[in-house]
Amino acid sequence: MTLRHMLIFRAVCAAGCNSTKAAEALHMTQPAVSLAVKELESYYGVRLFDRIGKRLQLTEAGRSFLRYAIHISDLFEDMERGLRDWDAKGLLRVGASITIGSQLMPNYVRAFAALYPETEVRVLVEQSDRLEKKLLANELDFALIEGVAHDPAIVSEAYMEDELCVVCPAGGPWEENQTMSLDDFARQRLLLREPGSGTREVFDRAMEQAGYAVVPVWEAMSTTALVNAVINGLGLAVLPRRMVLSAQDRGLVATVRVEGLDLRRSFFIIHHRDKYLTASALSFMALCRAYERDYPTPACCGLS
Numbered sequence: 001m002t003l004r005h006m007l008i009f010r011a012v013c014a015a016g017c018n019s020t021k022a023a024e025a026l027h028m029t030q031p032a033v034s035l036a037v038k039e040l041e042s043y044y045g046v047r048l049f050d051r052i053g054k055r056l057q058l059t060e061a062g063r064s065f066l067r068y069a070i071h072i073s074d075l076f077e078d079m080e081r082g083l084r085d086w087d088a089k090g091l092l093r094v095g096a097s098i099t100i101g102s103q104l105m106p107n108y109v110r111a112f113a114a115l116y117p118e119t120e121v122r123v124l125v126e127q128s129d130r131l132e133k134k135l136l137a138n139e140l141d142f143a144l145i146e147g148v149a150h151d152p153a154i155v156s157e158a159y160m161e162d163e164l165c166v167v168c169p170a171g172g173p174w175e176e177n178q179t180m181s182l183d184d185f186a187r188q189r190l191l192l193r194e195p196g197s198g199t200r201e202v203f204d205r206a207m208e209q210a211g212y213a214v215v216p217v218w219e220a221m222s223t224t225a226l227v228n229a230v231i232n233g234l235g236l237a238v239l240p241r242r243m244v245l246s247a248q249d250r251g252l253v254a255t256v257r258v259e260g261l262d263l264r265r266s267f268f269i270i271h272h273r274d275k276y277l278t279a280s281a282l283s284f285m286a287l288c289r290a291y292e293r294d295y296p297t298p299a300c301c302g303l304s
Helices: 003-014 019-026 030-044 060-084 098-115 128-136 182-186 198-209 223-231 241-249 279-294
Strands: 049-052 055-058 091-096 120-125 142-145 154-169 190-193 218-220 236-240 253-258 264-272
Touching: 003 019, 003 030, 003 060, 019 030, 030 060, 055 060, 091 098, 091 128, 091 279, 098 120, 098 142, 098 223, 098 241, 098 279, 128 142, 128 154, 128 264, 142 279, 154 198, 154 223, 154 241, 154 279, 190 198, 190 223, 190 236, 198 236, 218 223, 223 236, 223 241, 223 253, 236 241, 241 253, 264 279
Parallel strands: 091 120, 091 142, 190 218
Antiparallel strands: 049 055, 142 264, 154 236, 154 253, 154 264
16 A cells, blocks of 8 residues: 555545546546555455445545545645755745735734744635635645634634624714614615625624525625725625724724624634644644734725
């Protein structure tokens, strides 16, 4: 049994237990892929797949072996990357959902760079669901997102409390901290983040729990676009409170409460459960956990 066998087995699983697709991804023949799987089963004396008709399905032994294969092959990849390119051994690959990436991540990286100037931090800002896929593919070491992870292979740790707020135009029919009913709120023109974002997921879940469903008139990946739309009287937005403080302080918008709507949430650190976390990764995570205690409140995003 070799690392090659593990990589082939992992590729078959990643291809939905399809040896033909795995062979294409590996630039191998399908019989060679099937032979490698059979050699594994013969070596360990267990069935890794049930063969039902022409389809493969992972057995319990197969699921257990996959966890080992991911862990061992990822460790090997980390070793190869570190030894083949010694200058890049301090590379840290971090993902951030859009809200965290636009406001908090620059401050995290600046603080981390002051403590560990030799470590290169590469950041990817993306939707939370896409960051999960990057973690599963070992393209990120860990990520910071606004909602919980959905794949059971990903570990989630809440590290910061947050709250969404309802944003309305200043000088309009609603005053700062006014409370409106859920019925009134559901009838408004709503400006929301795009599906797949952590902010949108929290909002949709809160409305569903309250027994309401709404159709937004605007959807955007840009918080600035939504705040500017509110300023221009196009509707009400639901956004992270930290992201509207600048516009609120300048008297451009007001925030109101909606009776019976719980918009509290947490930010999460997530990583693959089998990922080997380096000392620099653990240090960056520790900095994120303690940031609000050890550093000033980050400056809020500006408006165009």
